[in-house]
Structure formats: structure tokens, C-alpha cells
Amino acid sequence: xxxxxxxxxxxxxxxxxxxxxxxxxxxxxxxxxxxxxxxxxxxxxxxxxxxxxxxxxxxxxxxxxxxxxxxxxxxxxxxxxxxxxxxxxxxxxxxxxxxxxxxxxxxxxxxxxxxxxxxxxxxxxxxxxxxxxxxxxxxxxxxxxxxxxxxxxxxxxxxxxxxxxxxxxxxx
Amino acid sequence: xxxxxxxxxxxxxxxxxxxxxxxxxxxxxxxxxxxxxxxxxxxxxxxxxxxxxxxxxxxxxxxxxxxxxxxxxxxxxxxxxxxxxxxxxxxxxxxxxxxxxxxxxxxxxxxxxxxxxxxxxxxxxxxxxxxxxxxxxxxxxxxxxxxxxxxxxxxxxxxxxxxxxxxxxxxxxxxxxxxxxxxxxxxxxxxxxxxxxxxxxxxxxxxxxxxxxxxxxxxxxxxxxxxxxxxxxxxxxxxxxxxxxxxxxxxxxxxxxxxxxxxxxxxxxxxxxxxxxxxxxxxxxxxxxxxxxxxxxxxxxxxxxxxxxxxxxxx
Amino acid sequence: xxxxxxxxxxxxxxxxxxxxxxxxxxxxxxxxxxxxxxxxxxxxxxxxxxxxxxxxxxxxxxxxxxxxxxxxxxxxxxxxxxxxxxxxxxxxxxxxxxxxxxxxxxxxxxxxxxxxxxxxxxxxxxxxxxxxxxxxxxxxxxxxxxxxxxxxxxxxxxxxxxxxxxxxxxx
Numbered sequence: 001x002x003x004x005x006x007x008x009x010x011x012x013x014x015x016x017x018x019x020x021x022x023x024x025x026x027x028x029x030x031x032x033x034x035x036x037x038x039x040x041x042x043x044x045x046x047x048x049x050x051x052x053x054x055x056x057x058x059x060x061x062x063x064x065x066x067x068x069x070x071x072x073x074x075x076x077x078x079x080x081x082x083x084x085x086x087x088x089x090x091x092x093x094x095x096x097x098x099x100x101x102x103x104x105x106x107x108x109x110x111x112x113x114x115x116x117x118x119x120x121x122x123x124x125x126x127x128x129x130x131x132x133x134x135x136x137x138x139x140x141x142x143x144x145x146x147x148x149x150x151x152x153x154x155x156x157x158x159x160x161x162x163x164x165x166x167x168x169x170x171x172x
Numbered sequence: 173x174x175x176x177x178x179x180x181x182x183x184x185x186x187x188x189x190x191x192x193x194x195x196x197x198x199x200x201x202x203x204x205x206x207x208x209x210x211x212x213x214x215x216x217x218x219x220x221x222x223x224x225x226x227x228x229x230x231x232x233x234x235x236x237x238x239x240x241x242x243x244x245x246x247x248x249x250x251x252x253x254x255x256x257x258x259x260x261x262x263x264x265x266x267x268x269x270x271x272x273x274x275x276x277x278x279x280x281x282x283x284x285x286x287x288x289x290x291x292x293x294x295x296x297x298x299x300x301x302x303x304x305x306x307x308x309x310x311x312x313x314x315x316x317x318x319x320x321x322x323x324x325x326x327x328x329x330x331x332x333x334x335x336x337x338x339x340x341x342x343x344x345x346x347x348x349x350x351x352x353x354x355x356x357x358x359x360x361x362x363x364x365x366x367x368x369x370x371x372x373x374x375x376x377x378x379x380x381x382x383x384x385x386x387x388x389x390x391x392x393x394x395x396x397x398x399x400x401x402x403x404x405x406x407x408x409x410x411x412x413x414x415x416x417x418x419x420x421x422x423x424x425x426x427x428x429x430x431x432x433x434x435x436x437x438x439x440x441x442x443x444x445x446x447x448x449x450x451x452x453x454x455x456x457x458x459x460x461x462x463x464x465x466x467x468x469x470x471x472x473x474x475x476x477x478x479x480x481x482x483x484x485x486x487x
Numbered sequence: 488x489x490x491x492x493x494x495x496x497x498x499x500x501x502x503x504x505x506x507x508x509x510x511x512x513x514x515x516x517x518x519x520x521x522x523x524x525x526x527x528x529x530x531x532x533x534x535x536x537x538x539x540x541x542x543x544x545x546x547x548x549x550x551x552x553x554x555x556x557x558x559x560x561x562x563x564x565x566x567x568x569x570x571x572x573x574x575x576x577x578x579x580x581x582x583x584x585x586x587x588x589x590x591x592x593x594x595x596x597x598x599x600x601x602x603x604x605x606x607x608x609x610x611x612x613x614x615x616x617x618x619x620x621x622x623x624x625x626x627x628x629x630x631x632x633x634x635x636x637x638x639x640x641x642x643x644x645x646x647x648x649x650x651x652x653x654x655x656x657x658x
Contacts, residue, residue: 026243026296033289053278057322061285062315065292069311072296072304126275126335204501208508450498451491 005045012038021088023081025071029064036060047123179270186259190403191221197403197445204449228399233392240297247294248394251287251401255408258283262411263338265421265429276337277329280412281322284367288314290401291369291376295386306385309456310376313366316463321363323471327356327478328416341420350417355474357417359467364409366459368402371448375456410440520622522596523581526572528612529593529621533638536616537591537628539565544583544592552576553583562637564629570612575605589628593621 015035022028036059043052133141195210195218202209210217235244261276263269273279288311295307329335331352332343340349350357366373377385387398414420414436421429423436454462509516518524529537540557558568583592602608620626629638633647642649 024240026240026293030243030246030293049273049275050278053275053282056282057278057285057318061282061288062318065285065288065311065315068289068292068296069308072292072307072311123274126278203506204498206501206504206507208506208510211510446495446499450495 002045005042008038008041008045011035012042020093023084023088025080025084026068029068029071032067033060033064036064050124050126050129175270178268181268182259182264182270183256186256186404186407187400189407190400191225193403193406193441194221194224194399196441197448200442200445201449204446225396228393228396231392233394236298236300236389238299239389240299243293243297244389245394247290247297248390248397248401250293251290252397252404254283254287254290255401255404257286258408259404259411261337262408262415263341263420264433266338268430269338272336272338275335277325277335277340277416280337280408281318281325284321284408285314285318287367287401287405288318290398291386294390294398295376298386298389300389302382302384303386303388306376306378306382306388309378309382310369310386312460313369313373313375313456316460317363317366320359320463320467320471321367323468323475324356324359324363325416326475327353330475330478330482337415337420340416341422344419344422348417348419348422353417353474353478355470356478357413359471359474360417361409361413362467364413365444365447366463368405368409368444370402370406370444372451372453373459374453375459378453406441406444407437410437410444413440518596518598520596522598523579523584523594524596524598525574525600526577526579526583526592526594526610526615527617527619527621528570528591528615529617529619529623531627531629532620532625533627534618535564535627535629535638536566537589538567538570539589539591539628540567541565541588543586543588547582547586549580549582550576550578560637563634564636564638567612570615571609572615573609574600575608590621590623590626591628595621 012035015031015038018031019028019035022031036055040052040055040060043049043055198220199209199211199217210220213219213223235241258280260270261273261279263272271279291310291314292307295303295305295310298304328340328349331349332340334340334343343349369376375385376382377387382388387395390398411433414433418436421433423429423432427435531537538555540555542555542557545551545553545555552573553571554573555570556568557565559565579594581594584594587593600608627638629636630644631647632644633641635641
């Protein structure tokens, strides 16, 4: 499905540009969600439905909700939008975008090479994904598990209440 | 051509169920509170659905001047869209399914996790402190309970060896998964109640503390979308519970499979309403503590035991 | 967990309980005789108006919904020239009934006074006056009052002494 691929890639790129240029953080995050959803469709069109589903569940469904959660909590108002506007001046973004354009040019040259492989490949089933994860790459999975564990332990440590807050009448 | 008919049929049936639930819920709640409920408009009061819909259509659709307009309009659309997308993978009978994806279960989980955006964005865009509090509660509640929802059905996936919902139903030919996965069923149902933020887990809207929480500023048909989205969510969770734990369309042969499916689904919808009628709302921290400290270990143990038994049987 | 299930079961069996709803237009809730509903002006046993236009009800009314103007007939009997109650303001507190010295104004067990127009809730004297003695049958204020207003002559009432003859020196 090359057409699906191209449409969703276009959407992903446009949405990502919108993420960078939005002044309001929540709007930027919304475009990021759109970008993630477009990437999920790209995965689907490349024959990886499992990866697509996980992309939506984990990135779009959980992590971005947490991002939004934090953004809402710290209450970024109009001042932040103005600040963003000041930051987004020509001299700030011209350098990085030139470099990105160079990369884009390289990618186009690579894509125009005649031996480019066809897009449609075999569909990767969840079974194949799990077989390779828990067979070939089991050490990587274990290591990621350790990393996650440290994260959880760290969070539990930070979140632990050490001091008991007694009411002033109960403090002797 | 047949495919289009199925899509339209599912859309028609579920939107009507969602609208009809307005009446069903009021009548059932009334019965459980020794009242009669709406019984005036039309036969048995059934036209209350029509009256309510008309009322919602003709109410002023007010967007507060302090709201973030685009996001405010977007939020109610997300809830209905995500739930309707989730309905696409449910097999109602052999051959009657909109999209028989081989990652159907994951697709359902993905869509239900996208539903969290409606609450978060609706609450944030309203620019109202109660709405924002509701949105914050909704976000943390839905993220937390998505985890258990996903993990609780993994036992089913292990036993049926597939993410495809049709295959899951067919794996229950001999014994329903509620027998082999009782813990998974209970946790899935609890997570489903929290996911649709129905009472007793309605802390994002909590009328007594947050007025109406995330949809306090909504009126007219935008509120109607949240309203219908909630009922669609109930139908979706009930249908998923039936599909995964109660054998979907399977049942004795004297009734057609579709009828069996909808009978079971209605039983679960009634259970949702019974929960609303009988249980009080827990506190916000109690809900999250209950989730992370009890349900998460329980569901992991369930997963471990299921995996061990599955391996033991195979060897 | 068990207690939750028990609660759900106990709520569920309420489906078989008797319903408490009274289906109103077909079936009516019994109203007590002293129920405070629509306000009426009652009449004497002889058919005369009881109201003497003393303004006490208007003074007692906490929402000021009563308006009246007293006047006299040729016998010297006072009666209201107009008597107006705005039922869109009335709170049915019954203070007017308590204030009334002649038992004229009374609240009766009737509440079905819905109207489409607000103006229709303003009741004039013709609407208020009923051909009944209300809660106090047989009572006539002028029978026990000390004045002659065409009902009885002065000093002719029961338990009433003859008027003092101011021209006489006898005790």
C-alpha cells in the first residue's frame, strides 16, 4: 500500500512541523499525537500491525496523555506563548533547518537510487515479534527490564513519605 | 457491498443501543430505587429517548469565551470516534465483523486509550478549575486502569494463542474463558468500569465535588456527544467482556448467534447500571491505590500462573 | 469485596419490591385537611363575606403578595372593595390565615393552579371568594362582635351584655 504510506508520511511530517511552530504547548502536543498516529499508520502500511498497535497504545495513548497531564498541571498561560514566540526567530531556526534540509537532500538522493526495495513486505505477526523478542533478543529485553525496574524503584523512593505531618495540636 | 452493510448495520445498532440506554438506565435505576422511572412519553416511556435527543439538539450550543475553541470542539468528537472505532473489531456472529484484524484486541486497547484524550482535552480546554481537576483525575485514572485492562486480557491471549477476537471466541467452544480466567475477568470488568468512568469510578466528573468535572462547560449537542460516548463506552466494554470471557456469540442452538451475543451484552449493561445503583464512589487516592497496589500485583500473578499452567499442559 | 457483592444483591432484589411512586394525574396523594394550598375567602353561614378588610393578612404576608382595599356598606359593615392575591409570589406559608381575626382567609388542600401566563396567577376577589364556610362552619364574626352591622342589634349577641346607658346614673 504505497499510497497509504505516502499520505501518512506526509501527515506525519506536516504534523511534526506544526509541533515545532505552535506557541501553545497543548496544541503542540496535540500535533505530536497526530504525528504518532500517522507513524502508526506507516507501520501498518509496512506490514507491522503489532508495532502499529503498540505505537498507539503506548506512545499516543499513555505517554502523550502523561505529557498533557504535566503540561496542564504547570499551567502554561499566555506568557509562555509570548516567550515561545520570541524564541522562534529566524536566526534561531535557520541553522537547524538548513542542516535538516541537507539531510533531506541526502535522503532524496538515496531514494532516487534505482535499487530501492519495494515497500510492501510480508506482514509481521505478533507471534513472530514475540519469538524474536524472547528468542534472539532476550538479553536486550532483560536489560530493558532492569532499566524499567530501576525507574520504578527510583520513583517509589522519591514518592515515599519520610516525615509524618502531624496536626499542630497533636505535636507535643 | 456486504461490507458496507455490516458497517452501517453496526453503526446503526450501536448508536441506537446507546440512545436506548438513556431509557434503560433510567428505568432500571428507578426499579432498583423502588420508583417507576420515565413512563409517560409513549409506550412504557420509550419516547423519552426522542424527547431527550430533541432537547439536546435544540439547546444552545455555547462555547465559553475563555475556552480554547479548537480543542473544546475537538474533545467531544474524540470520545465518540474512539469508541466507535473500538466497535469495529468486535465479532457479533460468524462473519459479521467490520474489521477482522489479527491484532484486534490490541486495536481495541489502542482505541480505548485514545478515549482518554477526550477527558483530558475537554477538561483543559474548558479553562475552568473544576474541569481541569476532573481532567487531571481522568488522565491518571485512565492511564492506570489501561495498564490492568491490557494485562488482564493477556491471559485470554495466552490460552487462545491469538489477538484476533474471532479466534478468541472460537477458542471458547468448549469452555468459556470466565471459567479458566476468573481473575482476568474480574479485573477486566473493574478496569472497564474505570475506563468508561462510570459510577462508582466516575471521579473525573464527580457531581458532588467537581460539579460535572470535565464536561461542566459543555452544553447542547457537544454535551450530548459525551453523553452518547459514555453509553457507547458501556456497550463497548460489555461487548468486549462477552467476546473475551463469555463466549461471544456461542450459545445453545435454539437462538441465532447474534441474539446470544446481544443478550449477553445486555446482561452486562444491566450489571453496569446495577453498579451505579448500588456502590458509592471511592476517593481519588483510594481508587489509584487500589489499582496500583492490589490490582496490578494480582493481574501479574494471574499472568504468571496462567503462563505456567499453559506451559505445563503443553509439556 | 463480599460486602460489595451483598450490597449489589440487596439493591438488585429491590426490583421485586412495591414501588412507592404515585402516578399523579390518575392517582392522587391524599392531602391532609390542614394542607396549605390555594388561598380562599370564605363566607358566613348567612352568605355574607367574612372579610372585614382589616389589612392584617397583607401586613403578615412575608412576600407582600396580598393587596386589598377596605370599604363599608350602608349598614356600617366593612368589606374589601378589591382583594388581590398574586399567587406567583405566594409562598403558602399560612401566616395570613393565622393573622385573620374573622377566619375569612383560609388555605385549602388544593395545589393544582398551574397557568401558562404569569398574569393569570393574580387572583381577584371573584376568584378567591368561595361559597363555603371553610374550616369553621357556623362562625359569623358579627354575631360575636360588639357592633351592629345588620346581623344583630347591639347587645343582642350570646354572652353579650346590653350596652351601657350613658344617660343613666344607675350602676
